[in-house]
Each structure stands twice: as C-alpha cells, then as structure tokens.
Amino acid sequence: MLDFKRILVRWMCQRLLMTAVLGLWPAHWALAQNNTDAQALLVASDAVRNPPGSFSVQLTLTEFRKGAQTNRSGLLIYAKPSSTGGQYSNLVRFMAPARDANKLMLRSGNDLWFYDPATKASVRISAQQRLLGQASNGDVMSTNLARDYSAQWVGEAVVKDGEGRDCSCVHLRLKSTGAHVPYPSVDYWINPSNQRPVMARFFTSEGRLLKTAYFRKFQLVLGLQRPTETVIIDGLDPDWVTLMQSTQLTPREVPDSWLQRDYLARFTGE
C-alpha cells in the first residue's frame, strides 16, 4: 500500500514537472527568438543610419534654448569601421564657429584626443569629457549600436516620430556589452516595416536620461532612405534642443594613418 502511494506521488510530481516545463518552453523560446530578432533589427537599423564601409558626413548643429536659437556650429566627421569588431573610429573636424575652426577630435575606442592647431598640441581626454561637447552628438549618427549593445525586445508601441506623426514601432532596450561605451543603456524605437530608427533615449549607468534623439527627414542617400536630421533634446534640460542636419554623406577611404594622434597636426582634410 505504501509502495502504491509512493508511486502515485512520484507520478504526480513528474506530471507536474512536465506540465511546468512544457508550459514555460514556448515563453522561453519566444523570448529568445524575439531577442534574436531584436538584434537583427538593430543591425538593419544601423545600416539605415550609416552606409557600409568608411564615409564622411558634414553636420550642422543648431542649438536652441527655450525655443530661441543660441548657437550654430559645423562639424565634418570621418568614420571608419575599426578592423577589430567594426565599431567606428571617428575623426571630427570643427568647422565653425571661427574660434573653434580646424580643431580636431579623434576617437579610436577609448583612445580620445583633442587637437588645437593654435597650440599644436594633442591633449588626451576622457570619454566623459567628450560627452560635454557637441562632438558627442556626432556619435548619435556614426555609431554601430549593434556592435556595442545587446538588444532586448520590450514590445510594440505607437510613438510620435520626428515629423509628429504616429508610428507603430518596435521598442528595444539596448544594454552595453563592453566597457567604455558612452551610453550604458539606450531605449530605441524602430519602425519594423522599413527598419528606420525613429527615436532613441540614451541613459547613464544610473538610469539618468542623457539625451533623447528623433530621427527624421528621410531622404534617398547612397541607395537607401536615410535620416538627414536628428533632433536631440537634453535629458537634464528639455529646453536645450540641438538640431543636427547632415549633408554630403560620402563613402570615402579613411586611411588608418589618419586615426592616430601623430597625424592630427598633419590633417588637411584631403
């Protein structure tokens, strides 16, 4: 009698376990599948923002405070996917205002240098120091997010896009996979029908909002509809808005020698 009871209890436990496993399996499988899709969607969205290979792009940044235009600056960015992993190394040339003309900023991973032609000196700067300046806004354009972040599927949502229209998007949460990434986490909304980036929110490791970006004014550039304007809203001060307009996106060779500190004094742009 005791044996029968023991067998019955064991059989019930096995049934319960099987039910639990079989019941949860589709959920686990679906989540993993969604995250795989999320990463693929992020890769596709990166390809919309950035052309394949090396390129240069001219950015005009217009700053607004409380709705009034306060500043305008110009940057010329040379970007090249690094041989180790595909993240971009960037050389940023300041074009305007006149007091900043021809200053350079080099980012090669965690190796960041600022060059001032007036002093003929290259000064090493921290990743955080770079974020204080306008050049960091260029990162929004020339960064392979899929290289440094793992994407998690959050869900689907209807958000206002950069033109103020409702857009059905996939909401992804990006977590940085390595050190020295300027934004440890990003909330990203992508239109799944055309892989266009719609909106992004960049956060610190403590979860503090650094900036919100809207990608808009998609135009046919180098064979794809790509965003030519990005509206960046400061996370701390929402009245501080930067409009970034990109022009002359051009595929071009960026020699390795350009992307080292000792070249900065030699740089002429061609």
Next chain:
Amino acid sequence: MTMGMHHLLLCGLALCCALASGAQAQAIDPLALTPTDDTPDPTHASSGLRLEVQAQTADLRFKPAGLARQQQRGVLDFRREWTLRPHLKLGLSNRLEQVHADTGSVTRHALREAYASWRWGGTDGADNYLDIGRVQWRNGVASGFNPSDFLKRGAVLDLGTQNPQALRENRLGTVMLRQQWLGHFGSLQLAFIPKLSSRPSTAAQANPREPAWERTNAEDAALLRFAPKTGETWTAEGLLYDRAGEPVRGALNLTGAVGDAWIVHAEWAGGRAGGGAARNSTGPNTTTAASHHDQELAVGASWTTPWGWIATVERHQSSTIGSSDAWFTRIAWDNAFGLRNINLAAFARINSSDHSRLWQLDARWHLNDHHSLALIWGQYEGSPGSEYGRVPTRAYGQATWTVYF
C-alpha cells in the same frame, strides 16, 4: 496703499510672469524648431585672422625699469595653412602687437611659424613628411609643466598672463628640417635644428620687430621622437635631444585612461646636467651648473566630474641643483552654471618648499560666433625671497576682447 500691499502686488505680478514664461516654455515643441535664415553658414571656412584689444593693470611690489603698471595692446593674430598641391602645404603664423604702456610704446612682431611641408608615400599605409622652416613643435603630456618640451626654451612670448595654454599658443617656433615617418608602427620624427644667430637672446628684446632667431636657434641641435602605436588604454613616447654644448637628454611620456572619467599622465626627462642656462621657463625655478645626472618629473591626473568640471592635479619634481618640488592644479568649467558660452577656469602653481604660489582666474564669454570677452585676475603670493614672493608683480588684471574673422 501700504508697503505690504505693494510687495504683495509685485510678488503676484512676478508669479504671473513666471507662470506665463513657464507656460510658454511648455508650449515649445522641440520638433518644430527650425534654424533662422540670417545665421552664417557654419561650414564656412575661417580666415585664420583675429583681432585682440587688451587692457592690463598690475599692482607692483616694486617697480623695475621697463615693467609697466598699465598697458593696452592691439593685436593682429594670423595663422593659416594652404594646400598648394595634394602633397605640398604652406603654413604661416604671425602675431603683430602694438603696446602702449606707462613706460612707453612699442611694436612687436612675432613670426611664430613659416614653413613648407611635403608629403610622399602612402601606398603601403605609411606616410612620409618633410618640413622645412620655422615650426612650432610642442612635446609633453602634462598640463602645467613639460620637462620633455625641449624646444620651449626662449620661445615663450610676453603676454601678460601665466596661463600655460596661452603661453603654449603664442610661443615662437624653431627653424628646423624635420622628417616624420607615420605608419602602422606609429610615428618617428627626426629634426635637425641649425644655429642661426650668435647674439644673446636679450638682443631680441632690443629690437622686437626682428624674427628673434637667437631665442630659438642659438645652437645646433637634433631632436628625435618615437611614438609607437599602442592599445587604447595606454600611450607612450620617447624623445632624445642633443644640443651643442650640452649633454644628451632623454624623455618619456605616458598617458592612461582609467575608466570613463580619468586620464593619468607622467612626463619624465633626464640626463647628465651641464651648461648654465635654465631649461624651464615656466616650471620650477631650476638652474644647472656642475656636471651630474639630473631628472625632472611631472605626474598628474585629470578627472571629468559628473558636474562637467575638468579638474587636473600635477606634481612636479626636479633633482637639478637647487632641487624643487611644486604642485599645479587647474579646474575648468565650460558652459558654467548651465550658461552656454561662458567658460570659467582657475589654476594655481604652488612651490612646495617655500609655499609661495601663483593663482589665476579666467572667465570667458563667447558673445557670438565671432566675438569673445575674457577677464583675467591673477596674484603672486609668498614671503619676500620666495619663488613667487620675489616677483615684482603682486597682482594683475586683464580684459581682452577678441574678434574672430
């Protein structure tokens, strides 16, 4: 109506205004903002020309001959490079000053740079460059004191400020023939510096319109610098400097990125001491006489704070005769108090031995894309006979309006 009522009405009015402005701020749609059409094209190339108008006042402990209490300067500053052909570049950097002081007026001309640069190679990923002319070549990774910046001796111009960045910006270049190899291995540079004048360096002050070769090319010299390509975290470079009549000196520079907010640096130079001239015009007060080994070291760190300030602390040590020990600290805050275009900075040099010090406050306001206003206040403090206490100037103030063309 009582005073209390007045205050109440004023408070109410202020509250209404605040609410109205708040409502206006809330009404702003960031996606609807567009640039105004009357702003200049930000991609327009700079001419390289700027105009400075400057007024300076000084409080003197005592008044040596030639040192002014009040002076005004008008400065035309020009620096530009031209690419004549894909492989040929010309550069010119010049500063013309008209100084009116209570000691008299003088016109100063500083030819900082005039050079031609030729590039060749590049097919195998390596570029070669040949420079000839007066070239400004600054070395070192420290902020306040650069033992490895061998070419700074005699090159610094009198600007009425001790700000290290301003001194670096306005120093004379050295006439040289320099070749640089730049490739996957890193960078190797070798320069030959000819002796161009036998006059004493004070001769330049006698005629401030001359190129002042004696300040930068008083002896034959050679300078070698090697900066290997390293990883992302650490960088290193080594230098050798051989100047006629002096022992060869070597130098080593290191930088490292520690996390996202810290940069550490170390700069060392050393060799057999010799000659009689002070090697460092902006660092600890050191002179060499008898032949022995000496070394100079600057070690420091720079921290980008979460509030947007950049704080730098450096310690300088020199084991030359009359060994010295000094601290340098600097805090810079761009867009201070959240105000776009207002930059504040302060630095101090402190002699650890006699505790004398120099400090300077620097405020800059970029009025618009082409106009800036800078205000400087600095003080030399210390007991009589100390490094900074014996400087004739006790305090100085300076206002500079700069126009960028």
